[in-house]
Amino acid sequence: MSLKEDFSLLLKPYYFVNIFLSLSYLLSKKGPIVCSIIFPHSESQCELDSRESEILFFLLIVVMMRTRKAGSVTMISYLSSSFIYCKVANLILWFYADVRLGIMFAIIFVLCGLILPEPTYSGPENVVYFRTVAGLDEELERDKRVTWLVAFYTAWNPACTNFAPVYAKLSSAYALENLKFGKIDVGRYPDAAKKYRINDSAVSRQLPTIILFKQAKEVSRRPDVDASNKLVKFFFSEDNIKAAFDLNKLYDECKANLLKKKTANAPVKSEHVKSD
Incomplete structure (x- = not known):
């Protein structure tokens, strides 16, 4: 997302x-x-006073740590990841100053959460949403000539929310009949997380996880683990995804080997039996 797009979103x-x-x-x-x-x-x-300064300093440290863990790589994603911590800190400060002011801020806090939900991406996308792990496995096996890039995510994870528009744009730009993009919510369908070895807990650093399937087999994923079985940190920016899965090369290979479509008017071969 460009800086110009970031500033336009700030007007919402x-x-x-x-x-x-x-x-x-x-x-x-x-x-x-x-x-x-x-x-x-x-x-x-x-x-x-000293207590208020301590609270604000602690807030700054928390925001920096949490936004980095969430994989925030743009101004908007940093803001989205930090809003909840900033508002909770402000709630504490208002209560510290005056209980009545704290109650007023808490009411405004709740009302804004109900009336003004975070804007979601509404641009073009070419993504298949799977509702069961069986549905995903069936689709992978149905035609092994199709290469799949599948995102495993949860609706409540900030990193997944920040990555959603990036993945949508990539799917719109790179999807072909033999190069497809899929998503499955492991928060709703934990069997998918279990089968593909993805930690879906609230403190997980594996959300989102992107897996590339070729011939119905996993060939690459991000984030991945190193030789010592430690998770390698990965920032889910558009450029990083393109580089990690070599999307440009993958797109060219798939485009050069598009699936042949069967036509309804194709001639039907028949066997002729010679008569004596």
Whole structure:
């Protein structure tokens, strides 16, 4: 996603409101006019005390760690991954300053979550969604000439959410009749995670997992494990996916060997029996 697209998304109400909520306490403290209205009792209340500074510093560390683990590689993905931590920290700060203000912020917090869900990708895609692991296995075996790139994901994982538009764009650009893109939600269908050795827990670093199948056999996956059986960190950007699975070469190979389609009007061969 380009920087121009990132900034255009920031104009959407979800991002604008969440940025404001994430900075609400700091803005109220550092804005003299706003602070004098919200905290009218003392001028000293418009300065951050040691406890408030500690909370904000701790928040900064948490956001940096969690967004890196989530594989955030764009400005929008960083923001999406950090919103929940920022809003929880602001909730604590507002309660610390005044219980009434904390309750008001909590109500706004909940209402915004209900009214303004995170925008989802609505562009073109060419993805087959599987509902069972049996359905996936059946499709892999149905025609072994088809190469499949399958994403194993969960709806609640931030890294999976951030990767969804990237995968959709790749499927739209590279899909062929013998090069197909699939997805299966291992949160809803844990049998798929079990069969393909993917940890689907809340702290998993294997979400999402992308597996390349050729001849119905797994030939590559990301993230992968190294020689010491340790998971190798992988950032799910568009360029990284193209490089990891050599998509350009794979596309050219599949395009050069497109499946021959059967035509309804094809002549039918018949055997002629000679009569004596």
